[in-house]
Amino acid sequence: MRQIMVAANWKMNGLSADAVHLTRAILDAGLDPTHPEVVIFPPYTLLHVVAQEAKASALRWGGQNLFWEPSGAFTGEISGAMLRDLGCRYVLVGHSERRQIFAETDADVARKLSAAQAAGLIPIVCVGESEGERLAGETEAVLQRQITHILPYVGTGAQPNLVIAYEPIWAIGTGQTASPEQAQEVHAFIRGLVAGQSEALAKRLMILYGGSVKGNNAASLFAKADIDGGLIGGASLQAGEFLQICRAAE
Ligand code: PEP
Numbered sequence: 081m082r083q084i085m086v087a088a089n090w091k092m093n094g095l096s097a098d099a100v101h102l103t104r105a106i107l108d109a110g111l112d113p114t115h116p117e118v119v120i121f122p123p124y125t126l127l128h129v130v131a132q133e134a135k136a137s138a139l140r141w142g143g144q145n146l147f148w149e150p151s152g153a154f155t156g157e158i159s160g161a162m163l164r165d166l167g168c169r170y171v172l173v174g175h176s177e178r179r180q181i182f183a184e185t186d187a188d189v190a191r192k193l194s195a196a197q198a199a200g201l202i203p204i205v206c207v208g209e210s211e212g213e214r215l216a217g218e219t220e221a222v223l224q225r226q227i228t229h230i231l232p233y234v235g236t237g238a239q240p241n242l243v244i245a246y247e248p249i250w251a252i253g254t255g256q257t258a259s260p261e262q263a264q265e266v267h268a269f270i271r272g273l274v275a276g277q278s279e280a281l282a283k284r285l286m287i288l289y290g291g292s293v294k295g296n297n298a299a300s301l302f303a304k305a306d307i308d309g310g311l312i313g314g315a316s317l318q319a320g321e322f323l324q325i326c327r328a329a330e
Contacts, residue, residue, distance in 0.1 A: 088316030142170030160199025251291025295324030
């Protein structure tokens with residue numbers, strides 16, 4: 081009943097030729113065009129390349145970040161309207177690298193969610209605890225704090241207005257994946273928090289897992305009841321590995 085999504089976060093990687101190669105590899109792979117929904121998050125400089133290649137297909141693309149103001153004197157920033165103009169349907173918000181390296185706060189994340197939705201984008205908002213927080217037994221408290229800032233933007237209608245990605249920081253780019261059981265436990269906790277606001281929206285909410293997903297562990301993660309696909313970093317830069325993950329979601 082929930083859609084499954086596999087999203088590729090290329091981070092700050094790739095030049096035009098890489099974008100053409102990776103996008104064409106996905107387009108030519110003969111994947112089921114509707115299940116999973118496959119979304120690419122290239123650097124801003126490659127959005128038009130992906131858009132050009134994928135425009136007549138079921139493949140979607142999005143921005144890795146946005147600023148909350150619609151326009152103005154904000155050198156180096158990019159707005160939701162600009163992403164829409166490039167055909168983006170989605171935007172990542174609150175990735176842990178943004179939170180840690182660029183000091184984005186929960187309040188910043190909330191402003192970005194509001195701006196993304198106002199621009200007609202569907203945000204994929206990232207949450208997750210650090211290794212220290214997990215070891216200190218604070219995982220649920222951290223997630224509760226992060227989700228509290230997100231709840232006002234989940235929606236009021238029948239369909240959620242955002243997607244959540246659970247990305248434990250200790251699993252991102254480390255090769256240390258959360259076990260399917262660990263991830264399922266947190267996904268169920270997140271869905272429960274959203275259910276406190278709306279049972280119907282919680283049932284429909286897509287919650288992706290991210291953190292060292294690879295071709296050989298994707299199927300066991302995606303088999304869990306509350307895991308609705310993945311946000312893939314490093315493995316999305318290798319066509320073969322990424323396609324294996326997409327097939328695990330079919
Ligand atoms: C990410 O950065 O969103 C991510 C999940 O990275 P990786 O798959 O490399 O752990």
